[in-house]
Amino acid sequence: MAKYRDLTSAAVDGSGSAESLGALVDVLLPILVDRLAATGLGEIEVERNGATVRVRSESFGAVSGAGSGAGTTRTNSATNAGGAQAGAHVASQNVVAQAGSSAAGSGPAKHAVAATAVGFLVLAKEIYIGAKVAKGAHVASVEVLGIPTEVRAPRGGIVVLLKAATGDPVEYGQEIFILESIGEVAT
């Protein structure tokens, strides 16, 4: 994922309180949203005064009514300042504020992409942490006796965790990587 550490207009003191973190998000949000749209990246993370703000684009497979239109960018932020508890608190506040319908405390929706056969894994070049994956994209193959079996993304999202690498033996149904789709609210 791309990191921007030099956003000059993001001036907050970072004392770690929920209020100041909220202020940090308010300042950063418009900048990050613009940057996200300009770069076409799936996700941008900013560290500022010990706090982290992550903004993620969800321009495909959206199911929530919170946003509309092709250019809409949904945002969520995970902040981390002064300890995990404070971070989690702010994050959940922000989810409520931005998504509008998600229950407090619930994180972004995660989806595993699973192997469709037993054999040896070949990950697509486009699959790395932070990569944006469209629903139905060819994300990997499982070589069954030398013959590739396609693995396609069941939903769109951002790759947040790789659980297997090219060359690894995988079984049917084994999780290959995890996608996070922020805009999709679990219904």
Added chain:
Amino acid sequence: MIRRVLIANRGEIALRILRACRQLGLEAVVAYSEADADSRAVLVADEAVCIGPADAKQSYLSAPAIISAALATGCDAVHPGYGFLSENAAFAEAVAAHGLTFIGPSAPILERFHSKAATRALLAKFGLPTIPGSEGVVVDEAAALEAASRIGYPIILKASAGGGGRGMRVAHDAAELSKNFSICAQEAQAAFGDGSLYLERYLSATHHVEVQIAVDHEGTALHFGERDCSLQRRHQKLVEESPSTVLTPRVREDFLARAAKAIGAAGYQNVGTLEFLVGPDGKPYFIEINCRIQVEHPVTEVVTGVDLVALQITLAGGARMPMTQREIQPRGHAIEFRITAEDPSKNFQPQAGEISAYRSPSGPWVRFDSHLYAGYEVPPYYDSLLGKLIVWGATRAEAIARSRAALRELEIDGVETTRDFFLGLLESPAFLNGAVTTSMLDDLGTAAILAAVPRRPGEPAGQ
């Protein structure tokens, strides 16, 4: 040398093979479908690998999935168990082509013994008595009528590629044969993809006996005595025992020795079973071969003391026969009951569901080969075998008495089973007298057998 075995089967036989591997000091990996993720073999295995969804065609019957799983988990051998791909020559060939050992007869041998008509002709050449029949496949109705007039009626039409009792029709005269020939050919084509038929003299109310054999790669062939599998329902075996009650000592000795000699001479390898029908003259006539370990193999293990699955793996690894015929001395009497998730009172309708309570029988000379545990969910996708109760006694009467106690000890709640059916059967004078024939269950009737189940103390009548 085999070091690591992929077990490509499920249920009790997966567990049985796993135990044999452990006893031999081999590593074992259990291949399973999504529906079997909670099976006991998977839970107790050192390693297990999911090979596909519940549909057997995409898992236990998928050669690419199984071989790929073997390669992905570093196995050097594949045990196919029984059923599924166990006698599939193309599968055995593919396994070997990927540098893996197929635990069973090699592909060319499976190919040679694939056709029933050809196998019968081959083994007849090496001295096995066969039921008078057509010389191989009958090409058309005219050839069938010609062969039938030579053999004598009644005759039975059989699919050359058939098995499990399917693709068979009896004809008592030429008119009936004419009527049945094309129907039977079409059925065989539909069921087995091969419409070729052969015919043989039909023997009614007979005994079904089989010989367990094993052959090493040098052609040393041994027999391990016979099993009587006469007690069948719709050509499916329910009870097997050893020794058979119908063979005289002289006949038994002769047919066992001939079986071992013929199968060795015919170039068979690994373990196998030769099936025979006993004619009205009291003599066994060869009908077909099973090129695999069979469901009822424990009956032979219990009377001979030989671990047949371990022997099978050992022979597949290229070892010479580790014993001589003289060392195999069957002792006493063993009976096996196939406990299935079927409701005898509803025409043996298969059951599925959670096993809410389970207690297995035990005690001296009682063996229960089963993959059950309390909380296990019997999946609806596969066969309904829950376990095999094998009981030994010094005599048949002792084995039967011990079987009654063991069946009573067995408790399976949550699905209907065939346990009570067997308790009723053990009250039948026909069974107790040893007059077990292939038509006995039809003659007795399921209702009468179930009505004969003795009431347990404290149990309300009619239960």
